Amino acid sequence: SWESQMVDNNQLTTISELTPHTIYTIRVQAFTSVGPGPLSAPVLVKTQQGVPSQPSNLITTDVGETSVSLQWSKPSHSGENIVSYELYWNDTYAKEKHHRRIPISESYTLSGLYPNTLYYIWLAARSQRGEGATTPPIPVRTKQYVPGAPPQNVSGVAEGPTSIRVSWEPPPAERSNGRIVYYKLHVVEASRSDSEAAEVKLNGTSFVVDELKRWTEYRIWVLAGTSVGDGPPSYPITVRTHEDVPGDPQDVKVQSINSTAIHVQWKPPVEKERNGIIRGYHIHVQETKEEGKSLLNEPMRFDVLDGAAL
Incomplete structure (x- = not known):
């Protein structure tokens, strides 16, 4: 369909908002207060090729712990042939902006990301004349993963x-x-x-x-x-763990030496019942009757350290 543009009494004008790389037919018509005259002979003109418009429908199709799969539609006006896409992303962890030039396609898997991190991702198409408009950024959070460090x-x-x-x-x-x-x-x-x-x-x-x-x-x-x-x-x-009281000494043997002395010999408590470092022994002595049933006096205690009784 034809579109018209009113021009003052001038011999030059600019027509804007045309589609790049498109052939247009131009005809000019003069008019007075009475009305318009006949149209001029048609002139064909082709607009130049420009940078691509922005891709559309940028979405995520799969989100992993360290990767995101993306999909989009090519620009509606690409001008010259698209030679690549420019992918941009930043993350809320490293606070850095990243860029990667990717081959001509309408899908891509972005890898090497941090787990459980919010990213913003946007995309632009590039032709031989330059980079076109970018898509609005889309937010994507990668999935959780196992911890990367111990407590x-x-x-x-x-x-x-x-x-x-x-x-x-x-x-x-x-x-x-x-x-x-x-x-x-x-x-x-x-x-x-x-x-x-x-x-x-x-x-x-x-x-x-x-x-x-x-x-x-x-x-x-x-x-x-x-x-x-x-x-x-x-x-x-x-x-x-801390020390505790030990178990009882083993194999206690007594031998009379003379009328006023006896020799006492024993072994340490079994190893699993020592419950610490054995630092000495207490020897308790008490007189009994011949039958060994009755105690005749208060017990005496001798402390043994390093093999000597004190």
């Missing part, structure tokens, strides 16, 4: 002969890769393998491990998890 500052302190309190801090926020929903605490005697460790699943960042063996070294480590799964374990720490 920090894991520490343990014995609270008694059978318990250890373990404390830690969450992984660094920038490496959590999602919301931390649990921790797993592992405890095993230092002399045993990791595969024998007991596991406790927790929500908090401290826990008292009880029902442990007295005066025993334990190896302890912690890991964090998101809804996707477990992250890496922390470096193990070693903590020893």
Whole structure:
């Protein structure tokens, strides 16, 4: 259909908002107060090729932990042939703008992204005359992933002969890769393998491990998890429970030396009942009747350190 443009008494005008790379037919007509005269002979003109218009319908078709699949429609006015697309994105984690030139297509998978991170993505087409208009940015958040770092500052302190309190801090926020929903605490005697460790699943960042063996070294480590799964374990720490009173000495033997002295000999408590470092012994002596049933006096106590009675 024809479109017209009114021009003052002039011999020059500019017609704008035409479609690039398109042939137009131009005819001019003069008019007076009475009315218009005849049309001039037609003149054909072709507009120049310009930069492409913006692509349309930019959407995500799949979102993963570290990648986003995109799809779009080519520009409605491309001018010259499109030679590439210019893809731009920035992220709310690194606070950086990125750019990648991609081949002619109407889909692309952007990879190498951070998990659980909000990105803004936009696109422009490029022809030989330059880059065209960009699409409006679209927001995309990548999926959560397992934590990329272990809990920090894991520490343990014995609270008694059978318990250890373990404390830690969450992984660094920038490496959590999602919301931390649990921790797993592992405890095993230092002399045993990791595969024998007991596991406790927790929500908090401290826990008292009880029902442990007295005066025993334990190896302890912690890991964090998101809804996707477990992250890496922390470096193990070693903590020893406190000492406790020992079990009874073994194989006690007594031999009379003379009328006023006896020789007493014994072995330490069995190893699993020593419950610490044996620092000495108390020897209790009390006189009894011949039958061995009645006690005749108050007991006497001798302390033995380094093999000598005090």
